[in-house]
Amino acid sequence: MIDLYLRHLADGRQLSPHTIEAYRHDLAEFVEFLEGHREEGWGWDQIDRLTLRSYLGHLDQRGLARSSIVRKLSSIRSFFRFLHQEELVEVNPGRSIRSPKLERRLPGWLTHRELGKIFELAENRAAEGTFLGVRNLAILETFYSTGIRVAELQGLDLTDLDLLGDQVRVRGKGRKERIVPLGRSAVTALRRYELRRSEVAGRAVGPDDRRAVFISMRGRRLSVRQIQSVIRDLLDTVAEEAGLSTHSLRHTFATHLLDAGADLMAVKELLGHASLSTTQIYTHTSKERLKRVYDQAHPRA
Numbered sequence: 097m098i099d100l101y102l103r104h105l106a107d108g109r110q111l112s113p114h115t116i117e118a119y120r121h122d123l124a125e126f127v128e129f130l131e132g133h134r135e136e137g138w139g140w141d142q143i144d145r146l147t148l149r150s151y152l153g154h155l156d157q158r159g160l161a162r163s164s165i166v167r168k169l170s171s172i173r174s175f176f177r178f179l180h181q182e183e184l185v186e187v188n189p190g191r192s193i194r195s196p197k198l199e200r201r202l203p204g205w206l207t208h209r210e211l212g213k214i215f216e217l218a219e220n221r222a223a224e225g226t227f228l229g230v231r232n233l234a235i236l237e238t239f240y241s242t243g244i245r246v247a248e249l250q251g252l253d254l255t256d257l258d259l260l261g262d263q264v265r266v267r268g269k270g271r272k273e274r275i276v277p278l279g280r281s282a283v284t285a286l287r288r289y290e291l292r293r294s295e296v297a298g299r300a301v302g303p304d305d306r307r308a309v310f311i312s313m314r315g316r317r318l319s320v321r322q323i324q325s326v327i328r329d330l331l332d333t334v335a336e337e338a339g340l341s342t343h344s345l346r347h348t349f350a351t352h353l354l355d356a357g358a359d360l361m362a363v364k365e366l367l368g369h370a371s372l373s374t375t376q377i378y379t380h381t382s383k384e385r386l387k388r389v390y391d392q393a394h395p396r397a
Contacts, residue, residue, distance in 0.1 A: 097140060098123050101178050110271050114247060122171035129154055140176075141185045145192045148172065152196070166195050204340045205347040211240070213334045222285075227292045227313060232326050234282075234289035235310060239327065239342075241282035242266070243349030243367055246327075246342050250320045252309040259283050268368040276366055350375070 102120055105111045111119075129151050130138055148169075155165045173190035180188040206214070218236050221229035238249060248266050256265040262278045278286070286309075299315030300306045308317035327342040346367070353363050364375040 234285040237282040237285040239345045241279040253307040
């Protein structure tokens with residue numbers, strides 16, 4: 097039934113392979129729990145509310161973050177909703193289970209000063225003329241200019257870039273496409289990188305590598321992990337103890353736009369969020385910054 101459900105996600109809902117693999121992993125963990133905690137045989141129609149509550153308790157005892165527990169519960173709920181709709185089970189036990197409340201954490205982001213230091217470092221490395229220096233600056237500029245996700249940047253093809261129109265086509269979650277503007281600095285960095293890319297592109301093995309925007313010295317499409325390594329190397333030189341990640345550039349993109357007065361709906365579209373509530377967390381980030389400025393500057397704060 098899990099295989100049937102995963103085929104539904106791939107063919108019916110057209111979710112990305114990465115998302116489908118996450119569902120597969122979550123459901124496999126649930127099956128492992130059921131097999132370890134039920135001495136007798138079991139079927140999906142025997143899973144009830146108490147079983148799901150026991151599983152949540154099991155995850156909590158393992159020390160998982162609340163956000164991870166919520167995600168795993170969401171995978172199980174979606175699975176049972178599918179089984180119920182297909183009349184493979186009579187009752188959907190997930191409907192009666194509440195999700196644990198998430199701790200509202202403000203996303204990590206960079207100040208203009210910190211970001212300036214990172215760009216200065218990347219520009220100095222690119223000025224040395226090496227392929228890696230030029231490529232890594234193009235990655236950094238594209239990230240901050242567009243605010244796209246790391247998986248979206250990793251999946252960019254040459255045909256997605258429109259450097260004449262200063263824009264890029266992005267394939268987001270659920271294979272939804274959106275057009276995102278490219279800033280002048282990003283366009284300049286990408287044009288410079290294109291010249292250096294041609295020097296190693298001939299080493300590409302397959303068509304996917306030849307289509308890729310960002311490639312390695314061997315001509316292969318960079319993996320998500322390789323891109324994360326590039327960005328973390330730059331972030332650690334400025335704020336090693338701040339716990340920033342590659343995703344922090346996306347948070348920084350949104351925060352800086354809202355700080356400058358950008359419309360929340362426009363930022364939502366740029367980020368590719370399905371819900372406005374997801375984007376609203378960045379308004380909290382901006383408010384926190386304003387409070388800090390107020391506390392530091394106001395004589396009677």
